Amino acid sequence: MADSFSLMQEQYTKILKKYLEEKNETGLYHAQQFSKKVLENQISPEEVVSLHLDALEKYFPDLPQGVFDSFEFLLEVMMGYGMAYREHQSLRDKQKELETEINVAASMQQTFLPKEIPSVDALDVGVISVPASKMSGDYYHFIKDDNDCIGVAIADIIGKGVPAALCMSMIKYAMDSLPEQRLQPGALLDNLNRVVEQNVASNMFITMMYGSYDPRVHHFYYSGAGHEPGFYYHYDTDTFEELYAKGLVLGIKRDTTFREYHKKVEPGDFIVLLSDGVTECRTDDGFIEREELTRLIRKYKHLPAQEIVDNVFYQLEKLQGFQLRDDFSLIILRRKV
Amino acid sequence: MSVQSNVEVHTEWGIVSARQAGRNLAKELGFSSVDQARITTAISELARNIYLYAEKGEIIIESVERMQSTGRKKGIKITAKDEGPGIKNIRQVMEDGFTTSGGLGAGLPGVKRLMDEFDIDSIAGEGTEITTIKWNS
Ligand SMILES: Nc1ncnc2c1ncn2[C@@H]1O[C@H](COP(=O)(O)OP(=O)(O)OP(=O)(O)O)[C@@H](O)[C@H]1O
Ligand SMILES: [Mg+2]
Numbered sequence: 001m002a003d004s005f006s007l008m009q010e011q012y013t014k015i016l017k018k019y020l021e022e023k024n025e026t027g028l029y030h031a032q033q034f035s036k037k038v039l040e041n042q043i044s045p046e047e048v049v050s051l052h053l054d055a056l057e058k059y060f061p062d063l064p065q066g067v068f069d070s071f072e073f074l075l076e077v078m079m080g081y082g083m084a085y086r087e088h089q090s091l092r093d094k095q096k097e098l099e100t101e102i103n104v105a106a107s108m109q110q111t112f113l114p115k116e117i118p119s120v121d122a123l124d125v126g127v128i129s130v131p132a133s134k135m136s137g138d139y140y141h142f143i144k145d146d147n148d149c150i151g152v153a154i155a156d157i158i159g160k161g162v163p164a165a166l167c168m169s170m171i172k173y174a175m176d177s178l179p180e181q182r183l184q185p186g187a188l189l190d191n192l193n194r195v196v197e198q199n200v201a202s203n204m205f206i207t208m209m210y211g212s213y214d215p216r217v218h219h220f221y222y223s224g225a226g227h228e229p230g231f232y233y234h235y236d237t238d239t240f241e242e243l244y245a246k247g248l249v250l251g252i253k254r255d256t257t258f259r260e261y262h263k264k265v266e267p268g269d270f271i272v273l274l275s276d277g278v279t280e281c282r283t284d285d286g287f288i289e290r291e292e293l294t295r296l297i298r299k300y301k302h303l304p305a306q307e308i309v310d311n312v313f314y315q316l317e318k319l320q321g322f323q324l325r326d327d328f329s330l331i332i333l334r335r336k337v
Numbered sequence: 338m339s340v341q342s343n344v345e346v347h348t349e350w351g352i353v354s355a356r357q358a359g360r361n362l363a364k365e366l367g368f369s370s371v372d373q374a375r376i377t378t379a380i381s382e383l384a385r386n387i388y389l390y391a392e393k394g395e396i397i398i399e400s401v402e403r404m405q406s407t408g409r410k411k412g413i414k415i416t417a418k419d420e421g422p423g424i425k426n427i428r429q430v431m432e433d434g435f436t437t438s439g440g441l442g443a444g445l446p447g448v449k450r451l452m453d454e455f456d457i458d459s460i461a462g463e464g465t466e467i468t469t470i471k472w473n474s
Contacts, residue, residue, distance in 0.1 A: 050371040072370055079378045080443070086450045087433050087442030094433075 004041050011037075013055040020059075042089065045081040049074050102162070106134040109165055112172045118144035122215035124336055125150075126305030128313050129275075129329040137164025138275045138327040139171055148215050149183050154331055155208040156227065156275040158249075164327075167204045171196070185210040185223035186260035189247065193225065193258075196251035206250040209243075209273055211333075218265045218335060223258040225250045228276040231294060233301070235268030235337075240294040243271065270305070270334035272297065277326035281316045288319065297332075305332040340365075341399040344384075346419075347392070352384040355396040359415065362398055366411050368473055375451045376413060376471050382448050383417035383467055391421020391465065401470060412453070412472040420464035427459055 015034060019027030038048060053071040056063060117125045129138055137157035144150050155171055157164040174195040178188060188210055196206055209230060211222035224245025232241045247258040265271070274293075281288050296315055300308045309330045317324065342358040345351055359380040363373045380396060387394035397416040402409055424430055433446050442450075445467075449455040452469040459465040 046371055046374055050369065053370065075370060075374050076377075079374050080441070082375075083378070083442035083447040083451065085442070087447065090446075090450070091433060 005043070005047070008037070008041060008043065009051055009054060012051045013058055016052070016055045017059055044085045046075050046078040047082075049078050102134050105162070105165070106131075109135055109169065112169055113140065114142050118142050118150060120144065120148045120150060120215050122148075122218070122336060123150065123213065124305045124332075124334040126307070126309040126332040126334075127330075128309040129327070130313065130324065131327050132277065132324040133161055135162055135165035136327045137161070137168055138277065138329040139168045140273075140329055140331060141172070141175055145183060150213045150215070150333070151183055151210070152213070152273065152331065152333065153208060153210045154227070154273045154275060154329060155206055156277075156327070156329075158205040158207070160327065163204070167200055167206065170200055171206060171208075174199075183212040183214075183221075184260070185212055185221050186258045189223050189225050189250070189258040190256070193248075193250045193256050194254060197254045200251055202251075204251065207276075208250060209245060211271065211273070213265070213271075213333060220263045220265050220271060220333075221260055222262075223247060223260050225258060228274055228279060230274055231272040231297070232263060233270045233272065233297070235266060235270075238298075240297075243273075265335045267335055267337045270301075270332055273331040273333075275327060275329040277324065277328040278316065278330050280326055281320055281328075282325055283319050288316070305334050308332055341397060344396045344398070346384045346387045346394055346396055349388065351396075352381060352388060355380050355384045355398070358396075358398045359413070362400060363413055363471075366400055366413060366473055368413070368471070372471060372473070376415070379448045379451050379469060379471075380415055382443065382445070383415065383469075386445075386465075387417060387419045387421070391419035394419025394421065394464075403472075410472055412470050414468060414470045415452075417467045418464070419466075423461040423463055423465055424457075424459040425461045427457055431457070 012034065015027065015030045019031065049071060053068065053075070056071070057068065113129065117127055127140065129136065129140055131138070137160050139153070139155040139157070141153040142150065153175065157167045157171070174192055178191050189208065192208070200206070207225055207227040209222060209224045209227040211220055213220050222243070222245055225247045226249035227245070230243035232243045234241065245259065245261050248256045279288070279290055279293060293312070296312045297308060300311045303311065309332055312330060313328060316328070340362060342362070344355040344358050346355060356377045360373055360377050363376045368376065384396050395418050397418065399414050401412045401414045403412070429435055430445055431449070435444070445457070448469060452471045454470040456469070457465070457467045
């Protein structure tokens with residue numbers, strides 16, 4: 001540090017001298033380059049004043065004393081900037097540290113999500129879930145039982161970032177601890193609601209849609225807790241229908257029951273589950289309409305489910321200038337033809 | 338050399354006197370003008386805290402020495418002492434951005450960064466003692 005400082009001192013004296021002799025733009029350009037170096041070497045503002053003072057003393061020893069004194073004065077005035085500069089440096093280090101921590105947490109969070117989607121012959125499944133920042137407040141979950149029945153959950157923690165992610169990990173463990181009701185959406189939400197109500201801070205709200213698909217009879221049972229409605233696509237009529245399930249947001253009221261709904265799924269029909277980051281995709285003209293979303297899905301419906309969700313995501317991401325404002329999750333389950 | 342100045346801080350005058358005493362000793366010890374400014378800034382901050390929060394107290398300025406493999410090292414030691422209300426949550430005041438003045442690097446964390454050594458003791462209801470040293474490199 002002391003060495004690099006005396007080197008800087010030497011260099012400053014040199015370029016200042018040259019500038020004073022030639023007074024041209026080249027000299028000023030050197031000054032600008034020097035200012036970058038000053039920052040690189042973490043030299044604080046008051047030290048720059050002292051560089052100048054030293055150079056003056058060396059190069060113009062005969063200047064009136066008042067000139068030197070005035071730089072001593074300036075040096076004192078720059079102390080405030082010096083302190084702010086040091087704080088800035090320490091805050092920057094702290095920020096780097098935080099970022100590293102968040103990266104670790106984010107990769108831990110990834111392990112909470114299913115590593116692979118269970119495959120059953122009857123179903124074509126596509127999933128995409130992308131956090132708006134590093135950590136996500138969306139959660140999804142798949143399970144398959146011995147009869148090849150598939151349980152699927154999509155949840156949205158109201159809020160974003162680290163607090164939402166913490167809450168999301170709670171939900172994961174709560175779901176894991178309720179294995180018996182996995183294929184009874186209503187009962188599962190009843191229980192989950194109790195866990196959330198007891199364990200999660202009262203200012204955290206979770207919406208969820210839970211469904212279970214029985215491939216033996218092609219029935220889809222589902223219940224919802226204040227979650228953004230999905231869509232049901234009818235293959236024979238080529239129409240979309242809202243997939244709505246009435247129910248209170250999880251964690252609001254202890255004794256809540258969740259109604260179970262049911263659909264008979266025909267070949268080619270598909271179920272679309274989503275988080276509100278999909279429909280609340282914001283463009284300069286405001287939120288997109290749900291029709292816009294069905295239009296997009298329809299556009300890609302000839303593709304495999306995974307490609308549909310990937311394409312829809314890409315298009316919506318693009319609409320928003322590649323800046324997600326909310327966590328985005330989209331799931332499609334299609335009965336194969 | 339064991340010069341020591343004790344400056345009573347009860348008014349803004351006291352703050353200036355403490356700065357003056359600090360600057361005189363710093364000069365004597367051969368500190369550069371940048372270091373002199375750092376030392377007096379640290380004194381200002383500590384003395385202002387006494388003046389603002391404890392009403393009165395004292396600033397003690399003395400030279401210190403330490404033997405090192407490279408020879409003798411000299412420094413200036415500043416002690417700020419008062420019997421004011423004390424600081425309840427020291428950890429919190431040592432965090433950046435806590436100061437009432439909105440931060441920008443000033444306050445106690447700023448003093449700590451300006452100096453080489455920093456030590457704080459404070460008991461709520463009894464008072465505060467802060468010592469800080471700058472070594473002449
Ligand atoms: N000598 C003291 N006695 C009692 N409380 C103190 C003392 N020194 C500091 N404090 C308490 O610690 C807080 C932080 O002090 P610090 O000097 O870091 O910042 P500040 O005085 O609030 O703002 P700044 O110094 O930036 O103008 C003060 O607001 C005050 O409550
Ligand atoms: Mg203060």
